[in-house]
Amino acid sequence: MVVFDKPHSLNEMSMHYCPGCTHGIIHRLVAEVMDELGIEGRTIGVAPVGCSVMAYNYFNCDMIEAAHGRAPAVATGVKRADPENHVVFTYQGDGDLASIGMAETVHAAARNENITVIFVNNAIYGMTGGQMAPTSLPGQVTQTSPYGRDVNHCGYPIKVCEMLSQLDGPEYLERVTVNSVKAVRNAKKAIKKAFQNQLDGKGFSLVEVVSSCPTNWGLTPQQALKWIDEKMIPYYPLGVYKDRSAGEDK
């Protein structure tokens, strides 16, 4: 009896992510959810520009690589090409979703576009080597904030779930993390709900996954997971920020 296997929705490519990076966990969760909902064959994923740019290689479903920040607009097109049959998700980092692609994010949410958004927030631009992100914490040292993020000079981080929760449009917004077994289980529940909402026609569902970047944080993988608890979660509290249909079913 097989007790643990690779999800069918992930293929055999070996991932390029750094040791200790949590992208691998999040990819796996998305793939497990596709398997469990039996939607791999009709899912189209939209990859971002950033560390997960090559997500199109790893998922077994049809994939599209979008321009930087434009994934929600591309997803809007794919979804509307065949709303009955296409299941569409975007997989985006913080620079992609909350900086260059903020307009696309906000308007897809405002339209309650019936797509699923997986938002990986690790508070840094990873692929380009560790620059300040729209979600970098006050005081956080990065390549482009070498003396620490000075909020008087370059402003404050953007809390995406809180901000989007002010809109009437979106169906479901939840922030989770993946730095412990319990957290991973919870994250999977949220991701599954975000896909199920789409299947039920409920609309825009975004799961923000507070993630780690040991390489660019200058920490060991273990220290990085701890840093999530100590620094990230106090600024980005976990929880459900919007769930319009909560309590409607069952």
Place this chain on the structure above:
Amino acid sequence: MADKVLMKGNEAIAEAAIIAGCRHYFGYPITPQTEIAAYMAKKMPKIGGAFLQAESEIAAINMVYGVAAAGRRVMTSSSSPGISLKSEGLSYMAGSDLPALVVNVQRGGPGLGGIQPSQSDYFQATRGSGHGDYHMIVLAPASVQEMAELTVKGFELADTYRMTSMILADGTMGQMMEPVSLEFDVKPAPEKPWATVGTKLQRKHNIVNSLSLVPEELEQLNFERYEKYNYIKENEAMYEEYLMDDAEYAIAAFGIASRVAKNAVNEARKQGIKVGMIRPITLWPFPVAPFKKAADKVKAIISVELSMGQMIEDVRLATECKVPVTLCNRVGGMIVSPEQVLEAIKEVAENGGAK
């Protein structure tokens, strides 16, 4: 004879797109092409299509990208400043070999410019518009009838070659009304086995992508794309020749400028000057053949443009500078008059073609 209806150029484009099987339109308001969006907003919901006003030109072209990736006929339209914004997406579409139709109803520039007609996006349209080595098929209608015909043709060419087709019109073409026949034999879209529509668990996953990190592979992709472009250059150039058989002088003009120039050619003929006109219908591929032929028999060519002289460069390249090519132009939303073109013809005729 098919029934004709009186339509604005912009509306003719929209209706022809629907006839061509386009059921997805995304756009952002900008003068002077907004009638296209308004027409689509009215029609699409009634025929099971999707009209969506995007949050920006950038979002609109990326929605187009998504529908094109899913293998459906799709379009957007805009005017000059909006096309600049779409150019990022146009480059990505070229890199991903996605077919779509994009309409540019040009206005004067640069910058915010004006809202009156112009042809000053010729370089932008024929040289790609975004970054990287690529081309779009660029179609230049000179009547409302052609606005419709070239829209249908644009979708067909886009699908045949997996490229963007651009209708390069201008504010006059968009706004003016003419009788138009809307009976077309539309070539249905070909099979698109590359489209991202879900694997149905029946095949390996499809990837629509323009990223290629291995230089040797990216070089090869560029080579292959240019082989396709060369084939298109050989086979798809379209043009109209007007009174060129015995012409001693030639006008080069497209779109609205060609309409004005035709009047000047007729008047010059009355006055005994043997002048004809070559009207490119495809701006890319540029119709080199008629210009090459003309270079061996005419004494001079006048490029009539609503720009500071953009197509003139292609005319000089096509004629290999064998004959002098002069410019007759207005810009900034001003339009050349038949009198101005006639004067330009007389001037070169008096000099016997010499500069």
